[in-house]
Amino acid sequence: MTQIVHLSDIHASSAHFLSDVAERVIQSVNEIAPDIVVVTGDLTQNGTYPEFADAKEVIDRIDCENKVIVPGNHDSRNVGYLFFEDFFGARNSCHPLDGxxxxxxxxxxxxxxxxxxxRDLYDWIAKSFETDDFKVFALHHHLIPVPMTGREEQIPVDSGDVLELLGRCCVDLVLCGHRHVPWVWRLNEMFVVNAGTACSNKIKARTTQCYNLIEIDYGDLRIYRVLPGGEQELVIDRVMSP
Ligand SMILES: [Fe+2]
Ligand SMILES: [Fe+2]
Known part of the structure; x- marks a missing residue:
């Protein structure tokens, strides 16, 4: 079985970061000891060097060899995408990891x-998914609207083309953030999973800080919503027929 922890929207900053909640998140993720950690952006609030340094410290304290990290809109403010590369490496990356x-x-x-x-990335994405592995696509912005988020906005301007591409590549799972509200859509055979904010005060009514745990087990798929302290709620349990 492969376990993926999906965190999003840390928003390291004096205005929005909740260090006590982050401590609980780090501890509960380390208790899970996942195989892969995916962080879908908005590591910072303003893309500044001190905020990236703080975000890096949080992510470094998560014990996992395999981390996939992408920037969010807040990380690209003030030319912060350059600091993202300094701290976390390439903004686009492919990670084949044990199936x-x-x-x-x-x-x-x-x-x-x-x-x-x-469009410049579409061919590279398709090539990266030329595999029999379980396929996961991670990005910051939500490809499909998320309920209870108010006025819909900021979906990728090419979301229709990206969804068609991912469907054609037989992608199993899409991980995104940005809206700070957890949700799961199933579109054809693909699960599109939104994460809430892990440890910022930027929450919307009736939601709280949380992250996702995904278990992939020979085609079976379980998705849990996890509170910072580690309490888990099973939201998807897909068992493949033999
Ligand atoms: Fe955010
Ligand atoms: Fe965002």
Missing amino acids: VTVVGVDSSQPDIDDGHVG
Whole structure:
């Protein structure tokens, strides 16, 4: 079985980061001891060097060899995407890991909150998914609207084309953040999973800080919503027929 922890929207900053909640998140994730950790962006609030340094410290304290990290719109403010590369490496990356391939892309644009993957990446994405592995696509922006988030906005401007591409590549799972509300859609055979904010005060009514735990077990798929202290709620339990 492969366990993926999916965190999002840390928002390291004096205004929004909750260090006590982050401590609980770090501890509960380390108790899970996942095989892969995916962080879908908004590591910072303003893309500044001190905020990236703080976000790096939080992520470094999570014990996991395999981390896939992509920037969010807040990380690309003030040319912060350069600091992202300094701290976390390439903004687009492919990680084949023991039967699971995770492709992470940068859906942000400098100083614009709208998402955009871009046609230039489509061929590389398709090539990266030429595998029999379980396929995971990670980006910051939500490809499908998320309920209870108010006025809909900032979906990637090319979301229709990206969804078609991912469907054609037989992607199993899409991980995204940005809206700070957890949700799961099933679109054809693909699960599109949104994460809440892990440890910021930027929550919407009736939601709280949380993250996702995904278990992949020979085609079976379980998705849990996890509170910072580690309490788990099973939200998807897909058992493949033999
Ligand atoms: Fe965010
Ligand atoms: Fe965002």
